Amino acid sequence: MQHQNTLAYAQELDNKDELKSFRKKFHFPQHNGSDMVYFTGNSLGLQPVTTESYIQQELNDWKQFGVEGHFLAKNPWFSYHEILTEQSAKLVGGLSSEVVMMNQLTVNLHLLMVSFYRPTKQRYKILCEAKAFPSDQYALQTQAQFHGFAPDDAIIEVEPRAGEYAIRSEDILAAIEKHKDELALVMFSGVNYFTGQVFDMKTITANAQKHGIVVGFDLAHATGNIDLHLHEWGVDFAAWCSYKYLNSGPGSVAGAFVHEKHHKNTSLPIFAGWWGTDKTSRFKMEKTFVPIHGAERWQLSNAPILSMAACKAALDVITEAGFEKMRKKSAFLLSYLEF
Numbered sequence: 400m401q402h403q404n405t406l407a408y409a410q411e412l413d414n415k416d417e418l419k420s421f422r423k424k425f426h427f428p429q430h431n432g433s434d435m436v437y438f439t440g441n442s443l444g445l446q447p448v449t450t451e452s453y454i455q456q457e458l459n460d461w462k463q464f465g466v467e468g469h470f471l472a473k474n475p476w477f478s479y480h481e482i483l484t485e486q487s488a489k490l491v492g493g494l495s496s497e498v499v500m501m502n503q504l505t506v507n508l509h510l511l512m513v514s515f516y517r518p519t520k521q522r523y524k525i526l527c528e529a530k531a532f533p534s535d536q537y538a539l540q541t542q543a544q545f546h547g548f549a550p551d552d553a554i555i556e557v558e559p560r561a562g563e564y565a566i567r568s569e570d571i572l573a574a575i576e577k578h579k580d581e582l583a584l585v586m587f588s589g590v591n592y593f594t595g596q597v598f599d600m601k602t603i604t605a606n607a608q609k610h611g612i613v614v615g616f617d618l619a620h621a622t623g624n625i626d627l628h629l630h631e632w633g634v635d636f637a638a639w640c641s642y643k644y645l646n647s648g649p650g651s652v653a654g655a656f657v658h659e660k661h662h663k664n665t666s667l668p669i670f671a672g673w674w675g676t677d678k679t680s681r682f683k684m685e686k687t688f689v690p691i692h693g694a695e696r697w698q699l700s701n702a703p704i705l706s707m708a709a710c711k712a713a714l715d716v717i718t719e720a721g722f723e724k725m726r727k728k729s730a731f732l733l734s735y736l737e738f
């Protein structure tokens with residue numbers, strides 16, 4: 400399609416847009432009596448109109464049932480997180496058993512690194528992008544320190560070349576090759592929060608893993624934004640938040656992915672809690688932790704139902720729109736912007 404730099408052309412695109420009715424499914428902040436033009440969904444997505452009723456449902460069930468809501472609520476709280484799994488797994492290209500919504504993003508990064516950053520005296524370094532999101536930098540620094548390593552020595556950052564903004568894929572692969580015998584972990588974002596650069600996760604994963612290096616991704620700016628195939632790519636672990644592109648509300652529940660290949664490995668060190676133990680014996684309140692074979696093993700606590708209700712409302716809007724259609728529109732808008 401040949402783009403045109405006219406108002407009429409832009410309006411024609413709006414009229415033909417098969418997703419245009421979805422604008423009405425979100426509340427827009429107001430400015431001088433009209434909807435703001437909102438370009439910060441990458442920081443906090445707008446509130447779906449349905450969010451209130453999803454949260455109200457849980458408030459009603461809490462009012463009506465008290466503690467029995469864990470089993471008697473319309474969506475029983477005991478297993479509430481499970482109703483978020485399939486839709487979330489689809490967005491990251493994971494199996495349902497590989498994905499769980501829990502905690503917050505940085506919390507999940509730490510919990511996953513407890514299992515997947517296992518440094519030895521020879522192999523203890525972490526390769527990451529320069530100018531990663533600060534929370535990720537602090538997480539990596541303190542993980543290295545926790546294991547007795549100095550962050551300046553343990554963390555290797557790949558930078559853009561002088562005069563460039565994006566980091567070249569070939570430079571990432573060269574860094575993996577150069578440090579292959581000392582790297583314990585390669586940990587990148589899927590999309591850099593500041594430059595918007597999409598990293599070639601498939602190639603990074605393959606090149607690191609062939610040297611026995613574990614690979615994790617922070618998908619805060621990738622989930623709900625670009626196509627992801629974590630299972631197929633063989634990524635070891637990943638985490639993301641749901642309040643940016645997924646519109647689940649401030650500080651809402653985050654996601655975690657652990658590849659199937661690790662599920663049966665019960666010798667992986669974890670920081671455990673009662674929500675990670677086998678569901679059928681959980682309420683026997685016994686001493687022995689019986690690890691769930693799946694990402695749910697990493698759960699610690701009973702779930703934050705109110706923020707999960709907001710997350711469910713938001714995921715239902717995405718499901719209704721169809722993520723493939725959102726991607727198509729996104730690519731089209733990008734080509735128009737470039738034009």
Ligand SMILES: *Cc1c(COP(=O)(O)O)cnc(C)c1O
Nearest residue numbers: 503504505532534592617619640
């Ligand atoms: C938004 C963002 C965070 C924020 O972390 P929280 O734990 O959700 O506060 C962390 N890392 C990246 C890459 C982000 O984009």
